[in-house]
């Protein structure tokens with residue numbers, strides 16, 4: 658079971674330090690892998706404060722080249738040098754707001770894996786795609802560019818459930834996770850309005866291998882509660 662907290666563009670270094678100091682002391686279950694994904698500027702402090710713990714620090718994105726004239730970008734080897742353990746790629750906000758394509762997601766994934774990072778690659782359909790009955794074909798398209806790897810995990814995040822308070826039913830999540838697993842035999846996290854109240858139910862099915870948590874990962878108590886609920 659893996660629970661990853663995606664902080665998005667929240668928590669600069671000072672807040673990140675405070676959170677990580679508290680997280681280090683929190684009551685987290687031993688049998689759950691816990692990961693935080695701070696913004697780039699807060700990765701260094703998170704790595705420092707969480708050193709020597711089992712809690713992993715992931716970036717939220719990484720470029721596909723090792724270095725080069727790519728203003729504003731950060732590469733996988735740079736993240737490795739900082740002590741970062743992995744990265745998200747293809748989050749729906751990247752796809753929707755920053756023009757990320759499936760091919761770019763694949764390039765980023767390959768580069769991050771080659772650099773020795775773990776990768777959580779995000780997929781998921783929009784509301785209109787779901788209403789048009791296109792969920793399975795969208796997932797097939799997004800997954801088709803990826804290859805199985807021991808260090809790759811998929812996060813199924815229906816776009817209509819992200820930050821909206823609308824959660825997929827456990828049945829919707831199970832169905833999507835099974836579709837993904839038929840294409841790539843990898844762990845699949847669920848993401849989209851995961852909260853302490855719905856975590857146990859969402860994570861109960863064998864096809865759900867953990868959660869990618871946005872809003873509820875920004876405060877310690879709900880995040881730790883989700884980690885604990887995922888075990889039961």
Ligand code: PGA
Pocket residue numbers: 663814818819820821822848849850851869870871872873
């Ligand atoms: P949310 O975000 O939990 O706030 O819906 C999930 C995500 O975007 O990873």
